[in-house]
Amino acid sequence: MQTATQQENTSVLQGAQPMVLGLPEVRCALLVVAVIAQAATILITRPLWQVRDTPVHLPLIDLPQIPFDSWLLITLILVLIRPRVGLVVHAASLLVAFAFDQYRTQPQVIANAVLMLATIENVGLVIVRWFLASLWLWAGTHKLLSPDWFSFGSWNMVEKLHVNPEDFQMLFAYGVSLGEMSVGLLAIFRPRWAAIPCVMMHVGIVIFLSPIFYNHNVSVVPWNLATAVIGGWVMWNSPSIRPQFRWEWITAVVLLVYPAGFYLGLVDHGIASVLYSNHLPEGMVTTKEGAAKISGWGDLHVPFPNERRLLTLYFQRSSQPGDKLHLSEPRPWLGDRYYVLGSDSRLVEQTREQFVQGSEDEVYGMEVESRRIRFLLARAGVKMLRHEGQMTVYAVEIPPKRYRPELLDLLSGMPNLEQINLAGCEVTDEDLKRLPVLPKLVGIGLTDTPVSNATIETLLKQPRLMVIEYQQSNMTLDAILEFERQRPVD
Template sequence: METATKSENTDALQGAQPLVLGLPPVRYRLLVVAVIAQTATILITWPLWQVRDMPVHMPLIDLPQIPFGWWMLATLVLVLVRPQMGLAVHAASLLVAFVFDQYRTQPQFIANTVLMLATVENVGVVIVRWFLASLWLWAGTHKLLSPDWFSFGSWYMVKSLHVNPEDFQMLFAYGVSLGEIAVGLLAIFRPRWAAIPCVMMHVGIVIFLSPLFYSHNESVMPWNLATAVIGSWVMWNAPSIRPQFRWEWVVAVLLLVYPAGFYLGLVDHGIASVLYSNHLPEGMITTKEDATKITGWGDLHVPFPNERRLLTLYFQRSSQPGDKLHLSEPRPWLGDKYYVLNNEGGLVEQTREQFVQGSDDEVFGMEVESRRIRFLLARAGVKMLRRDEQTTIYAVEIPPERYRPELLEMLAGLPNLEQINLAGCEVTDDDLMRLPLLPKLVGIGLANTPVTNDAIETLLKQPQMMVIEYQQSNMTLDAILEFEKQRPVD
């Protein structure tokens, strides 16, 4: 016969104590912690659970919207009164709320519910042990695999600590990611050793996210505090180092492996532990009035759940025929997508050329800019101009003393550029061959540079290039006139 788990033995020893609604006192108190955390999270994000006009709901099935806030709180009261039944009702209600609006598929709501399982069911200790191991292991791994984390992501976090990011960014970036991986490995191989690091890490996250430092995403603070308390108890009471039963092996392997599906587009980042890596798809909607990046926050107090399907669904439900969506994808094997909304509200996929050119019935599509490239160019001293604070970058100027040929390649991350000023830079004909295709680029400043007429053949590859400032370069007027003849006439 299978031996009893350590948690079951612990509960048996507590049997002499009066049970609290069917649970040992310690486990009931931990359940209260999880319920308080979920209650606080729902209250912080209260408008998310109500019927609203904007941002639009994103239902899995198109149903008449109903408010869920008070019902979700009522299910948490039921959890306290009838723990097993209440947890089942709360989890089911959470899933139904997700069906009505996928904007609610935030990791903190899911994780708080999972933490309750550890306190209500004996097998919950085992399941939550592997859930947390996966969470920590993949949170660090996703950061290690993200170039955005090692650029602007960690930079601004370090800056909020009131120290010089130049001196500490890489130490912080590697320290956080490797630290999370280390705690995850401890949870796998030496769970008791992970108990104290669990407390330190999650309390530290709450302090860091507080107004004292980063002042960001208060909705995850209750979850982190609950994880510090319940997670450390789970690790300390893990029944064994290795899985003891076949079902536990299945649970362990599944939880440790499935987050890799994120990189194939098979698993949502909200349940794949993609936390603060900034390595997510993004969307830009272009209308006749303006171009707007799809974001979250505001009164909802949560980020937009940047999944490919949700970006397109949001576009369909919030836009008008002729509007366009650029879906920017950091996972190269998935690729960017370009869409226009037809008169029936359906998505029509376009090529990049069709997207940016527009027509009488369609707007000229604007593409998502790379935050990482913007950050790196700014760090390199490149001047970037916007027409106003909310618009994309339309012009850049590289100071001669900061010029490097590789900066030209990086301009691919600013796909809406119309003007580039390289005046006075030591730019050569070969350097210009590194310039990416920029479909809106109309002018380039090459005054007082070593470029020659050979550069014109390269510049002709830019579909909208019309103006070359060539004074005091090695270009000739005849070559410029020939260039202008080859340009399309509106």
């Protein structure tokens, strides 16, 4: 049995209203909003849907490539003519386009198609309510669980607000994550209360992404505007607070739980609402010309879909035999991976030690640096040097006045370091035990420091360390000569 409120809501949705294309006028207008948002998204990202040479396609099945941009726009016209049939055709076309190129699995494209469902079918209203509840709840949760969000992620955003990040970063970081979670919880327990926050949040995102502030990621602007309008309407007209039928309970549970699969590597971040948390796998490709991280944007106007399988597929399809890939994984239980491309263009997994070593047939592998660690070091006043034209840091210098033993721990996130300068720092033998093993470290500056001969045993753990600057320290020449004698001969 339906309550009076539920019957009233149902009558609003299904009652005697003027009909257009078989839909009530309001729903038809909202469908137009969703279609325009999807069309705008496809036009903004048009090169993504065409045949291209670079960046390479990432097909699910290797097939001859065909363009999808014009066809997808035609299916959107069909949605306006025959909404139910058109939505089926459009959704099916998107899935086929994804199979031809998984680079296209962008969350805003998927979400726009889901919003259309709410405007066409009564059942869609229920599904989209739980879809949005899951989106908001997990968008905030992923940020709350991300150390990257609480470091460079939120800092970079606060800088664009023209205020001092020192004063407002933590307020912004917690405010955004907890705010998104709060709207998600309202959508679960009091959907009508979520209507106005939905509008405010998504309009606010559009303003923030505009050239006034962040000037970034224009392809998600149409989706945010559509979500502000359609999402607010969905929440205001949600037929009931609690699920009324078994299928609705199942839908709610599945949509609210499945994003957790991201942390097990079972669900892609694009459909798990991992938005702006920066807590994603990354790939660094090393070639004879140098090293570069796998990234997106450019003419495609979208980020690279940083999934483990897609990073390796991109490497396999765009590299030459002997090139190497480091797949950096922020989920520690999944672990980093190291690969070299074999002569038959197959991936060959390596140990870290094999990866960083080179040969006549293989380059010396470069690893992904932690953006969070680089941010924290910069905030601590550590000087970092890069080779000209290279992305990676090869040398760091810690000013004596900024030295803290904890900074040595952070160097684990800078695996490509060749030189460390601690001259003049109050670094002790015990402090240096905190120095992580750095496979490329060849020189360390310990001039005018309190270190003694006891630290030689610690430094022997560095596999390639050859040069120790020890003047005005408590080290002796005999200890340095003994260190050199114990160095393995390549």
